[in-house]
Amino acid sequence: MIKSVKFKNKIINTIIYSILSFMSVVWLFPVAWLIMQSFRKEPGAFTSYIIPKTWTLDNYIKLFTETKLFNFPRWFLNTLLVAIAACIITTILVLLTAYAFSRLRFKMRKPMMNVILILGMFPGFMSMIAIYHILKAVGLTQSLLALILVYSGGAAMGYYIAKGFFDTVPYSIDEAAMLDGANKNQVFWKIILPMSKPVVIYTILTSFLAPWMDFIFVSVIMKDNYQNYTVALGLYQMLSRENIQAYFTQFCAGAVLIAVPITILFINMQKYYVSGVTSGGAKG
Amino acid sequence: MKKIFNIIIKTISSFFVSIINGFKNYFSNFIKGDSITKISYFVMGFGCVMRKQVVKGIIFLTVQLSYLFYMFTKGFYYLQMLTTLGVKEQGEVWDATAQIYRIQLGDNSMLLLLFGVTTVFISVAFFLVYFGSVKNAYQNEINIKNNIKIKSFKEELDDLLDSKYHITILSIPTILTFAFTIMPLIFMILMAFTNFDGNHQPPGKLFTWVGLTNFSSVLVSNPLWSKTFMRLLVWTIIWAFFATSLNYVLGILLAIMINKQGIKLKKMWRTIFVTTIAVPQFVSLLLMSKLLADNGALNNLLINFNFIKTFIPFLSDADVAKVVVIIVNLWVGIPYSMLISSGILMNIPKDLYEASKIDGANSVKQFFSITLPYMLHVTTPYLITQFVGNINNFNVIYLLTGGGPKSLNLYQAGETDLLVTWLYKLTTEAQNYALASTIGIIIFVILATFSLISYNMTSAVKEEDTFS
Numbered sequence: 001m002i003k004s005v006k007f008k009n010k011i012i013n014t015i016i017y018s019i020l021s022f023m024s025v026v027w028l029f030p031v032a033w034l035i036m037q038s039f040r041k042e043p044g045a046f047t048s049y050i051i052p053k054t055w056t057l058d059n060y061i062k063l064f065t066e067t068k069l070f071n072f073p074r075w076f077l078n079t080l081l082v083a084i085a086a087c088i089i090t091t092i093l094v095l096l097t098a099y100a101f102s103r104l105r106f107k108m109r110k111p112m113m114n115v116i117l118i119l120g121m122f123p124g125f126m127s128m129i130a131i132y133h134i135l136k137a138v139g140l141t142q143s144l145l146a147l148i149l150v151y152s153g154g155a156a157m158g159y160y161i162a163k164g165f166f167d168t169v170p171y172s173i174d175e176a177a178m179l180d181g182a183n184k185n186q187v188f189w190k191i192i193l194p195m196s197k198p199v200v201i202y203t204i205l206t207s208f209l210a211p212w213m214d215f216i217f218v219s220v221i222m223k224d225n226y227q228n229y230t231v232a233l234g235l236y237q238m239l240s241r242e243n244i245q246a247y248f249t250q251f252c253a254g255a256v257l258i259a260v261p262i263t264i265l266f267i268n269m270q271k272y273y274v275s276g277v278t279s280g281g282a283k284g
Numbered sequence: 285m286k287k288i289f290n291i292i293i294k295t296i297s298s299f300f301v302s303i304i305n306g307f308k309n310y311f312s313n314f315i316k317g318d319s320i321t322k323i324s325y326f327v328m329g330f331g332c333v334m335r336k337q338v339v340k341g342i343i344f345l346t347v348q349l350s351y352l353f354y355m356f357t358k359g360f361y362y363l364q365m366l367t368t369l370g371v372k373e374q375g376e377v378w379d380a381t382a383q384i385y386r387i388q389l390g391d392n393s394m395l396l397l398l399f400g401v402t403t404v405f406i407s408v409a410f411f412l413v414y415f416g417s418v419k420n421a422y423q424n425e426i427n428i429k430n431n432i433k434i435k436s437f438k439e440e441l442d443d444l445l446d447s448k449y450h451i452t453i454l455s456i457p458t459i460l461t462f463a464f465t466i467m468p469l470i471f472m473i474l475m476a477f478t479n480f481d482g483n484h485q486p487p488g489k490l491f492t493w494v495g496l497t498n499f500s501s502v503l504v505s506n507p508l509w510s511k512t513f514m515r516l517l518v519w520t521i522i523w524a525f526f527a528t529s530l531n532y533v534l535g536i537l538l539a540i541m542i543n544k545q546g547i548k549l550k551k552m553w554r555t556i557f558v559t560t561i562a563v564p565q566f567v568s569l570l571l572m573s574k575l576l577a578d579n580g581a582l583n584n585l586l587i588n589f590n591f592i593k594t595f596i597p598f599l600s601d602a603d604v605a606k607v608v609v610i611i612v613n614l615w616v617g618i619p620y621s622m623l624i625s626s627g628i629l630m631n632i633p634k635d636l637y638e639a640s641k642i643d644g645a646n647s648v649k650q651f652f653s654i655t656l657p658y659m660l661h662v663t664t665p666y667l668i669t670q671f672v673g674n675i676n677n678f679n680v681i682y683l684l685t686g687g688g689p690k691s692l693n694l695y696q697a698g699e700t701d702l703l704v705t706w707l708y709k710l711t712t713e714a715q716n717y718a719l720a721s722t723i724g725i726i727i728f729v730i731l732a733t734f735s736l737i738s739y740n741m742t743s744a745v746k747e748e749d750t751f752s
Contacts, residue, residue, distance in 0.1 A: 009546065016541045023538070024556045027615065030571055031563060033581070045574070048584040093460070096453040104450040112454075114295075119465055121731040123676050123704050126724035129711050130468030130475075137398055153464025156457030183446035188453075213564040216678060220712075232566050239570055248574075255567040266562035267555055274627055 034259075038252035045248040059253035070234060070247070071226065072254060079230040082147050083211040089152035090207035095200065098162030099188050103174065116157050125216075127154075132220050142225040150217055151210060165199035166192065202272040205265060212258060231258055306415065313422040324421035328414060331421025335428065339437040344417045351410045359403045366400030369393040369478065370490045394486045397478075401471050405462070476721035482714055491718075498722040509719070512695040512706070513726075519606070520702045523681075524674040527613050532667060534614065535621025536659055539629055540651070542622070554626070557619040565616065569683035572612050573599065599685050602699035609700055613680050624666065625659060632658050668738050672731055681705050703727050 038059055040052035063072040101113060131150060132141065140146040169192060177187050215232035222228050235254045238247040314325055324331035329344030370391025377388040427434055444452045476498055484491035502509050542553045575581045576598040583595040599605045636654050681687060687701035687709065696714045697706045703723055710720040
């Protein structure tokens, strides 16, 4: 009897292993294909075989040397600059907003939270297109400053995850500090913030990564100002109908350069991501 | 349902009651107040300066003077122009003295609308400060009468770091949200009531208010528009339903398999799937679209191996493309829901499973009667946000199919276009801002109704209510 249960379990595990292996292949195939294409020497967009016949590093080298049409190094610096600036502003705004909604009690608290909830239901592009016109009216379009403002301007609305975290810190800690004569400003900077390392790291990371991943907002704002493109938009241009034959392998190389650091960061930070999404989601 | 309406009615009515009370206090304080308070009604900050709050008083006065300066130099003009959105069209005008045609610069309807809205915002902000200053003046008078010490500027600044800390830390986020979310939204919402389309492009042409014409065109009177709208609406809902539910259930199943007792290398399996989340979507999805193109890698491969004779139209046939889009979205979405459900699965009490095992339930039954209900209970808010996110899911459709294949039966849209990608195309390709804004408002109404109803039916909202 026991033997048959064990046997049955073994069969089930074998089935699960094969499903998992199959799924892993499916999931990793595009990633592996991307990496292999980035080392392919043969020109053209597509080949009728998967593994390149000759391997080369040329695609990576060309990205940094042939900058006439696609100025990858410049885009890279643009993105880095925007990402750092947006990350600093966003992190401060998000943490302060989350602290206010989590810890402070004031008359406008609920109404403001409701308004933010409602604002989140409008499609993002609607305001995006209007922002373009506003930036144009003040003469800021096609500049990196505009991009920084756009990425960090609405940041406070994404306060949910940080609030969810602050909610889990017991209020008695605040009270103890206030009995010792600390004001709320000091409580936030000296007590709550040092205790909230995970959510601070999470916020810094997500806001730093956003400019690397987004290409829609950039394309609306930058239009044809190639010098101020970010990496994402620049790479997107490489796959347009007239460029894809010549630049496909370079696109792959650029994509690998972006994806590798992001992947490493994300794998190390996934536990913060999960706790953020689940705790933040449940508390609305 | 009743509960939602109660909340809405309560919110609206309390809003009006507070406004009416505010005005009542405003007038009664004017009558009750002494002459200093009365002067403060016309010269902001007067009450503060006369009662030892000099710095605060000067700030109030500066606000008032700069507002008046703005209004008299520009503000009133913009407010007036808001009614017509410009009257002077750009064109050639006969100059009688020089005997030539001169190009006359016309009004720019869009800038007039934008500056008009800005002026309204500035005015609202000013009146809030104004009411604050009036209240402050009266409060000072009362405090002096009752021998309560009036706070010095230094003490008020200290308050801003403690009992009024929320004002300090929320003012900048609020201003930015107004500038980059609320004002643009109102600007766009107003566009839905104008005829700002391809034939009315500023600065060359004027556009003006047309009331609800756009809404009636989309919903009824323009057959091509309303047909496009209905088709895309149905597809958007089908898409959002499958994209959300399949990702969710399959993600849970994957998590269960990885977490099952006896399965080794759990961390490795999880990392494999997490890797694909970390690859930026514009990379992975663009790659997929090239992989699945008619002359793309997958078709090439299949033809080379003699599995098929001609290419499979993965993305170029309307019906096939719709299925492919949902399947590719599984590739994107399953790792997310696997990651999120992993943690929650471990929290399900083990004895539930043991008890059901004794009752003779097999794993399939356990999944449907224990795991799924438990997960649904915990993650409903997540599911709602996912559904809303999928209705607005721009990336997957735009990067994968670009909305295509194109269709002659639809206005400026392809077969797999969602309402949001249609909205995007309407602005970037057709320049029909009026129609795009109308669609945006309709999407909002659908989403808002859906979210309000579903949030009110979940228990998580009740918990938040008791929390505060």
